[in-house]
Amino acid sequence: MTWSILERKADLRAKAGLSRSLSHRAAGDALVDLAGNDYLGLSRHPVVLDAARAALDAFGLGATGSRLVRGSTRVHEDLEARLGEVLGGAALVYSSGYLANLGVVRGLCRPRTPLIRDAHAHASLVDGCRLAGIEAEVAPHSDPAALEAMLRPGAVVLIESVYSVDGDLAPLPELYEVCRRHGALLVVDEAHALGVIGPDGAGGVAAAGLSGAEGLVVTATLSKALGAAGGVVVGPPSLRRHLVDTGRTFIYDTALPPAVAAGAHAALDLAAADAALRGDVADRAAFAASALGVPAPAAGVLSVPAPDAAGAVAWASRCREAGVAVGCFRPPSTPDGSSRLRLTVNAGIERDVFEAAVAAIVEARP
Structure with a gap:
């Protein structure tokens, strides 16, 4: 395999809206994190x-x-x-x-x-x-x-x-x-x-x-x-x-x-030991699901359909501009070939900040 073949494959992925990029998270990052997996907010407990x-x-x-x-x-x-x-x-x-x-x-x-x-x-x-x-x-x-x-x-x-x-x-x-x-x-x-x-x-x-x-x-x-x-x-x-x-x-x-x-x-x-903390995750997940018009999830992962891969990327970008980090899942990361945003509840975020972040996601929706 030559490097030119890899470049052509990258061009094809870009045209299909499937390019990925790395961006670092600074210490004290100001984004409201609804993309990571720290459901209970314990990583900094x-x-x-x-x-x-x-x-x-x-x-x-x-x-x-x-x-x-x-x-x-x-x-x-x-x-x-x-x-x-x-x-x-x-x-x-x-x-x-x-x-x-x-x-x-x-x-x-x-x-x-x-x-x-x-x-x-x-x-x-x-x-x-x-x-x-x-x-x-x-x-x-x-x-x-x-x-x-x-x-x-x-x-x-x-x-x-x-x-x-x-x-x-x-x-x-x-x-x-x-x-x-x-x-x-x-x-x-x-x-x-x-x-x-x-x-x-x-x-x-x-x-x-x-x-x-x-x-x-x-x-x-x-x-x-x-x-x-x-x-x-x-x-x-x-x-x-x-x-x-x-x-x-x-x-x-x-x-x-x-x-x-x-x-x-x-x-x-x-x-x-903390049933209230686990219950808070379920409550927040139900709140976000209701606001976004999707079924309430079983735990802390919330899936919201996007029109296509490019639409998912654009939606996630608008959320980031509004101060909210969300997951953007596109093929081949999705099992059914559909694109979506994935939100993850974090009980370590203040409740009013969490609800404002959900409202920002709704507002940025295509």
């Missing part, structure tokens, strides 16, 4: 920062190695124990949610494993299928009957509890029952549910009464409601052992920095 500082002083900036060399600390072990309690199983922490999903899909599959993913599954689950070397079947979105028609014994099914683009909740009890009837394993990505929904913020699986259920594996990222970074796989102890022994995205990756792990642990405890 003093308890979280104090925990991170203590670990930073104790262990330094980075983990200095993979978990199996020198990267494991008591901070990692404590975080895994707490995540295991919350999510119902033996937990293994990764340096990102993306790597956790890559690792668990590869770890659960053999060359002939029937692999099925929901049509709206996150890119990390899609790439996990590719890493496993299996051409996954794509199931219609959140359709238990359609999934049942596709299932074979020994299948691995990949879904999210709260979907990352549209913010809708999967029918977890129905999907789980279908999988159990056919001897299939269900993997549920709780990235956008952990800390926000379910008893004590334990996520969609716990809300469905399925914590620790047979034939169910949970993954999550620590970078959404917990305002940190990292990922986790939770399942039976035999799965954890298998991933430690054989999982390339765990074995060959530098461990999550101890300071980040400590901050995530503190944030997890805060989220579990």
Whole structure:
């Protein structure tokens, strides 16, 4: 491939309104942030920062190695124990949610494993299928009957509890029952549910009464409601052992920095203890949905359709000019090929500022 080919591809993306650009966020940025994933506003909570500082002083900036060399600390072990309690199983922490999903899909599959993913599954689950070397079947979105028609014994099914683009909740009890009837394993990505929904913020699986259920594996990222970074796989102890022994995205990756792990642990405890904070996220999400004329989401992710890719970019730009940062999702980041703005609720923003920001988005609408 020559550089001129890459230039031509970039020109074609630009004409289709699909170019992307990087812009830095300054410290103390004045924009009202409805684009990031800090749902509970915990990324700068003093308890979280104090925990991170203590670990930073104790262990330094980075983990200095993979978990199996020198990267494991008591901070990692404590975080895994707490995540295991919350999510119902033996937990293994990764340096990102993306790597956790890559690792668990590869770890659960053999060359002939029937692999099925929901049509709206996150890119990390899609790439996990590719890493496993299996051409996954794509199931219609959140359709238990359609999934049942596709299932074979020994299948691995990949879904999210709260979907990352549209913010809708999967029918977890129905999907789980279908999988159990056919001897299939269900993997549920709780990235956008952990800390926000379910008893004590334990996520969609716990809300469905399925914590620790047979034939169910949970993954999550620590970078959404917990305002940190990292990922986790939770399942039976035999799965954890298998991933430690054989999982390339765990074995060959530098461990999550101890300071980040400590901050995530503190944030997890805060989220579990504060029902009012979790309720505020739901209340704000319902308010924004009503103002924008879209269905109320299951958690903190709100999807608002745009006319097309160029219209989404223009709308997001007008929002930014009005002092509000929003997510702008276009193909190939959207599972259905449609463009939209994605808003994320942040309970750390003053309520009057949040409502004014929603009004600005409405005013900027095409």
